[in-house]
Amino acid sequence: MTYDKQNLDELIEKLLKFGEDAEELGYWQSIFDDLEPGEQEALISNLRDELEKLEKLK
Amino acid sequence: MNRFEKLQTPDTSRERETIMENAVEDRGNLAARIFKSRVADLAGNFIPGIDIPKMAFEASIGKTSSSERLSKRQRTAYAIISGGTALAYTLQLLGMTAEAVTLRTAVAGLAQVEFGPEFLREAGEKARGKFPRVAPILEKTANYAAEKRELVALCIKNAQEKLRRMGNLEGIPLDEKLSL
Numbered sequence: 001m002t003y004d005k006q007n008l009d010e011l012i013e014k015l016l017k018f019g020e021d022a023e024e025l026g027y028w029q030s031i032f033d034d035l036e037p038g039e040q041e042a043l044i045s046n047l048r049d050e051l052e053k054l055e056k057l058k
Numbered sequence: 059m060n061r062f063e064k065l066q067t068p069d070t071s072r073e074r075e076t077i078m079e080n081a082v083e084d085r086g087n088l089a090a091r092i093f094k095s096r097v098a099d100l101a102g103n104f105i106p107g108i109d110i111p112k113m114a115f116e117a118s119i120g121k122t123s124s125s126e127r128l129s130k131r132q133r134t135a136y137a138i139i140s141g142g143t144a145l146a147y148t149l150q151l152l153g154m155t156a157e158a159v160t161l162r163t164a165v166a167g168l169a170q171v172e173f174g175p176e177f178l179r180e181a182g183e184k185a186r187g188k189f190p191r192v193a194p195i196l197e198k199t200a201n202y203a204a205e206k207r208e209l210v211a212l213c214i215k216n217a218q219e220k221l222r223r224m225g226n227l228e229g230i231p232l233d234e235k236l237s238l
Binding site: 018019020021023024027028030031034035036039042043046047049050053054057 | 070073074077078081082084085088091092095131134135138191194195198199201202205
């Protein structure tokens with residue numbers, strides 16, 4: 001299963017609003033399509049988890 | 059927000075920073091796994107009996123020396139850059155013939171590489187077509203590394219030190235081939 005790039009873009013857009021590092025996240029965005037599905041899954045899961053925790057703080 | 063409201067609002071900046079630091083640290087570990095897997099993919103292209111990919115990976119990735127204190131964010135950037143270095147080193151050695159590759163020649167070859175973002179980019183360009191699974195990542199890592207010259211320099215320094223230790227200074231028989 002290939003993960004949806006749009007999903008990644010949305011997560012990153014939200015994380016940037018919390019002050020995340022645009023350069024590092026931009027790197028992940030750029031290599032996303034070159035990753036294996038398992039690696040894409042791990043990345044999406046990491047970003048989603050981070051976003052959920054940050055949103056709970058609000 | 060008036061002063062009273064400000065006092066009532068908990069300051070969450072510390073927690074926010076901790077969440078971000080933990081997440082970026084996990085992404086650093088993910089980067090290391092990704093590059094290790096790409097380096098391992100190239101192992102089949104090498105002569106049996108010498109584990110060049112393993113050596114290249116160990117030389118360029120991993121812990122920095124104890125005198126260098128990096129933040130979690132810097133460590134993740136370092137993992138990305140050094141992972142790219144390992145991949146580029148490995149590709150560099152693919153050009154050597156079986157007869158030429160002993161531990162000594164491999165280490166000497168790696169130690170003389172003019173490493174930097176340009177080298178990463180060149181390695182990516184050379185790999186295009188032949189190694190489609192690694193070329194694009196390498197080229198994009200070169201773009202990322204171009205903005206982080208200090209970490210690139212640190213990565214080169216650490217890799218060179220480790221290569222020297224592997225190749226000579228710590229009593230490894232130089233012509234002995236590494237076993238897989």
